[in-house]
Amino acid sequence: xxxxxxxxxxxxxxxxxxxxxxxxxxxxxxxxxxxxxxxxxxxxxxxxxxxxxxxxxxxxxxxxxxxxxxxxxxxxxxxxxxxxxxxxxxxxxxxxxxxxxxxxxxxxxxxxxxxxxxxxxxxxxxxxxxxxxxxxxxxxxxxxxxxxxxxxxxxxxxxxxxxxxxxxxxxxxxxxxxxxxxxxxxxxxxx
Numbered sequence: 055x056x057x058x059x060x061x062x063x064x065x066x067x068x069x070x071x072x073x074x075x076x077x078x079x080x081x082x083x084x085x086x087x088x089x090x091x092x093x094x095x096x097x098x099x100x101x102x103x104x105x106x107x108x109x110x111x112x113x114x115x116x117x118x119x120x121x122x123x124x125x126x127x128x129x130x131x132x133x134x135x136x137x138x139x140x141x142x143x144x145x146x147x148x149x150x151x152x153x154x155x156x157x158x159x160x161x162x163x164x165x166x167x168x169x170x171x172x173x174x175x176x177x178x179x180x181x182x183x184x185x186x187x188x189x190x191x192x193x194x195x196x197x198x199x200x201x202x203x204x205x206x207x208x209x210x211x212x213x214x215x216x217x218x219x220x221x222x223x224x225x226x227x228x229x230x231x232x233x234x235x236x237x238x239x240x241x242x243x244x245x
Contacts, residue, residue, distance in 0.1 A: 063127040096139040191241040202230035
């Protein structure tokens with residue numbers, strides 16, 4: 055059996071197109087954590103993140119036959135992920151609560167802001183409240199502002215990459231980021 059892990063993404067796509075389903079499994083294994091991480095940061099529910107994850111890889115499976123290699127596979131993959139996140143209706147409808155736990159739940163990863171303070175109960179509670187306010191402020195952003203903000207600040211993508219993923223101009227991404235930062239600045243200035 056051929057070792058697929060050493061093949062490039064493009065070679066895996068070509069192998070998959072030639073009937074090798076294991077090549078698709080290798081692509082999924084190679085990129086599944088990043089997709090789930092992005093989905094988890096976008097929605098609060100781990101179930102919603104898993105639904106997004108499944109939908110993304112279902113669309114990728116169906117779309118690989120038409121993939122034209124005009125961009126990197128990862129750019130296309132995160133464009134699909136971004137689109138699925140933006141259209142995922144459950145993320146807008148469900149009422150979510152903010153945990154007062156200072157720990158980030160493995161089932162539901164959120165913005166992790168590390169505290170350099172001692173682990174005293176009062177300080178932990180204040181830190182948890184602060185994280186809750188920040189997460190709530192991020193969640194209040196318009197969907198495209200939130201996605202641009204997360205891709206830039208939580209996943210360290212460049213504006214050019216985000217523009218490709220979100221299928222819009224770099225100027226539009228800069229506008230989304232500016233608006234998101236202004237909205238967050240206003241909401242968080244009391245913290």
